[in-house]
Amino acid sequence: MSAANPVYTCLLLLLLLFSFSEATAQKVQFLTRSCKITEVEKGKIREMAVHEAAFFAEVFGPKKLMPLRIIIYGNRLEFYTVCMREKVALRRPQGFYSHRTRTMYVLKSDNLVRTCFHEMVHAIYHNYNNKVPTWLNEGIAECFERAHIDSTGKIQVMVNRSDCKKVINYLEKPEKAINSCLRKSGRRFYEYQAHKNYKISWAMAGFLYHNHKDILFKLMQETVTRRKSILLINEYYEGGTSRFAADVKNWCVQQAGAG
Numbered sequence: 001m002s003a004a005n006p007v008y009t010c011l012l013l014l015l016l017l018f019s020f021s022e023a024t025a026q027k028v029q030f031l032t033r034s035c036k037i038t039e040v041e042k043g044k045i046r047e048m049a050v051h052e053a054a055f056f057a058e059v060f061g062p063k064k065l066m067p068l069r070i071i072i073y074g075n076r077l078e079f080y081t082v083c084m085r086e087k088v089a090l091r092r093p094q095g096f097y098s099h100r101t102r103t104m105y106v107l108k109s110d111n112l113v114r115t116c117f118h119e120m121v122h123a124i125y126h127n128y129n130n131k132v133p134t135w136l137n138e139g140i141a142e143c144f145e146r147a148h149i150d151s152t153g154k155i156q157v158m159v160n161r162s163d164c165k166k167v168i169n170y171l172e173k174p175e176k177a178i179n180s181c182l183r184k185s186g187r188r189f190y191e192y193q194a195h196k197n198y199k200i201s202w203a204m205a206g207f208l209y210h211n212h213k214d215i216l217f218k219l220m221q222e223t224v225t226r227r228k229s230i231l232l233i234n235e236y237y238e239g240g241t242s243r244f245a246a247d248v249k250n251w252c253v254q255q256a257g258a259g
C-alpha cells in the first residue's frame with residue numbers, strides 16, 4: 001500500500017475547508033434605492049446574520065445557505081408601493097420579507113439595522129421551514145431585533161423593561177391572551193391588534209429562549225410537521241398552556257422589576 005499523496009491530501013483538505021466555509025458563512029447582499037447604507041451598518045448586519053444562521057443551524061442542523069438579499073428604500077412612497085405589490089398585511093411596516101421573491105425590503109430609518117436583524121430571521125427560518133406558526137416566526141424575529149454582539153463576540157438577546165410592562169398589561173388573563181395569540185396566523189395576526197400580538201409573541205419566545213431553550217428548539221423542530229402550537233406546548237411544557245401562560249407573565253413581572 002502506498003502512502004497518501006500529499007498533494008491530493010492538501011487539495012482534499014482545501015476542498016473540505018472551502019465547502020465548510022461556504023456552508024456556514026451566511027452572506028448578505030445589499031441593494032439600495034434612493035439612499036445609502038454605511039459600511040458600519042453593513043458590518044453590523046453581516047455579523048448578526050452569521051449569528052442568526054448559527055442559531056438556526058443549532059436547531060435544525062447545518063444547511064447550504066442562500067445569500068440573504070436586502071433592498072433598502074430611501075423613499076417612503078416607493079417602499080409602500082412595494083408593500084402593496086407584495087400584499088403586506090401590516091399597516092406602516094418598517095420592513096418585510098417576501099416568500100415569493102425571497103427578498104427583504106426595508107425602509108431606511110434610524111431603526112434600519114434592527115429592522116434588518118428582524119427580517120433576516122424570517123428569511124433564514126423560511127429556508128428551513130416554509131410554514132412556521134406566525135407567533136413563533138415573529139417572536140424569534142423580535143428577540144433577535146433586540147440582540148447585540150458583545151465584546152467577546154457572543155450574541156446577547158436583550159430584555160427590555162418597557163416591553164415587559166406592556167406585556168404584563170396585555171396578559172391580564174394570561175391563558176386566554178396567550179392561547180389567542182398562539183392560534184392567530186397570517187392576516188389575523190397582522191391586521192388586528194398587531195402591536196399586542198407582536199409583544200406577546202416576543203414574550204413567549206424570549207421567555208423560552210432565556211429559560212427553556214430545549215423546549216424552544218423542540219417547538220421549532222416539531223412545527224415542521226405542522227402540528228398546532230397549543231398541542232405542542234401542552235405536550236412539551238410541564239403543566240401545559242395554562243402553566244406556560246402564567247410563567248411567561250411571571251417572567252415579565254420579574255424582568256420589569258429587575259435592574
Ligand SMILES: [Zn+2]
Nearest residue numbers: 118122138141
Ligand atoms: Zn416580522
